[in-house]
Amino acid sequence: MRKYPYYIPANKVYKPWITVSIGYKKTHKITPAPITALIDSGADVCFCSKDIASFLGISEKNKQKVVFTTANRSPLPTFLEVLTLYTGGRNYDCSFYISDKLPTETPIILGQLGFFDHHRVTFDLENKEIEITYNSDN
Amino acid sequence: MNVIDLRQALKPYSKGWVAIDKKNKRVVAHAKTFASISKKVEGIKNIFLVPASENYFGFVTSINA
Numbered sequence: 588m589r590k591y592p593y594y595i596p597a598n599k600v601y602k603p604w605i606t607v608s609i610g611y612k613k614t615h616k617i618t619p620a621p622i623t624a625l626i627d628s629g630a631d632v633c634f635c636s637k638d639i640a641s642f643l644g645i646s647e648k649n650k651q652k653v654v655f656t657t658a659n660r661s662p663l664p665t666f667l668e669v670l671t672l673y674t675g676g677r678n679y680d681c682s683f684y685i686s687d688k689l690p691t692e693t694p695i696i697l698g699q700l701g702f703f704d705h706h707r708v709t710f711d712l713e714n715k716e717i718e719i720t721y722n723s724d725n
Numbered sequence: 726m727n728v729i730d731l732r733q734a735l736k737p738y739s740k741g742w743v744a745i746d747k748k749n750k751r752v753v754a755h756a757k758t759f760a761s762i763s764k765k766v767e768g769i770k771n772i773f774l775v776p777a778s779e780n781y782f783g784f785v786t787s788i789n790a
Contacts, residue, residue, distance in 0.1 A: 594729045596781040601728070606773045619763045620744065621773045638759040691740065692778035694759075716726035 588720040589675055593712065594623065596692070603627075603710055603717050607695060608673035609635065609683075614644035617673075622695055624674075626708060626717065630698030631655075635670065637687035639694055643670070645685065653684060663688050672701070675721060679705065731775065738777035747771045 594604040606621035618639065632655075650666035657663050665684035672681040681701040689696070697703075709718040734745055734752050742762035744754040753772055756762035766772060 590726060592726045592728050594731060596731050596735050596775070596778075598732065600781045602781065618774070619766050620769070623773065623775045636759070642759050642763055690778075691776050692781050694776050714726060715728045 588718055591717045591719060593715045593717065601712060601715070605674065605697075605717070605719070607697070609639065609643065609695070610671035610673065610678070611643040611645055611668075612671060616643045617671075618642070621673075624695035624697050625693045626702065626710075627693075627696045627698055628703060628708070629658075630696050631700060632698045633672075633681055633683050633701035634665065634689055634696040634698070635683040635685050636689050636694035637685055640668070640683075640685045645670075647685075655684065675706075675719060677721060681705075735775065735777060739779040741777050743775050743777050744769070744772045745775055747773060 591605050594602045596602060603626045604623040605626060607624045608618045608621050610617035645668050647666050650668060653665050653667060655663040655665060663686055665686040667682060667684055669680050670683045671678050705722055707720040731750060734750055738755055741755060741757045742759055743752050744762060744766045746753050753769060754762060754765040756765050762774060
């Protein structure tokens with residue numbers, strides 16, 4: 588089990604962010620430094636911005652397309668690719684849905700499938716910490 | 726646990742990407758795109774990347790296929 592602090596990017600805003608790196612096996616590229624990612628229990632899957640995907644050399648061609656619906660009912664077009672998620676001193680293959688329509692402040696969203704199914708997560712805003720246990724640690 | 730307070734570091738930036746030193750939380754680089762920030766931080770250790778935004782408040786997700 589590891590504990591992570593909350594982030595404060597602006598006054599009275601507490602974000603359950605962790606830093607992760609993302610790699611793409613087909614191009615052998617990895618993000619040059621850890622990136623803040625939102626741990627989001629309300630997201631069904633994991634998302635990654637197209638900006639980051641392009642850097643990793645991922646092409647949209649011949650990829651499965653999925654359109655999600657956001658909280659305000661607007662469509663979120665994505666395509667699927669399996670990336671390597673580096674977090675908590677481990678890495679594993681994780682399905683990411685890639686989109687150029689993600690909010691700019693959340694280029695990586697860690698959702699139920701891909702993150703919560705690999706970890707037990709406890710949000711403790713009162714103590715400004717997040718406890719994350721990798722499932723095989725249980 | 727101590728929070729990671731980025732208020733001062735992020736204040737001057739409303740778009741693009743910011744590279745922040747892990748220890749002192751100071752900005753070491755800023756760029757408009759992920760590709761350009763990646764180039765700027767090549768070889769720099771102990772940093773992390775944060776997207777800059779005008780507003781970090783009011784975000785809500787419920788993303789269902």
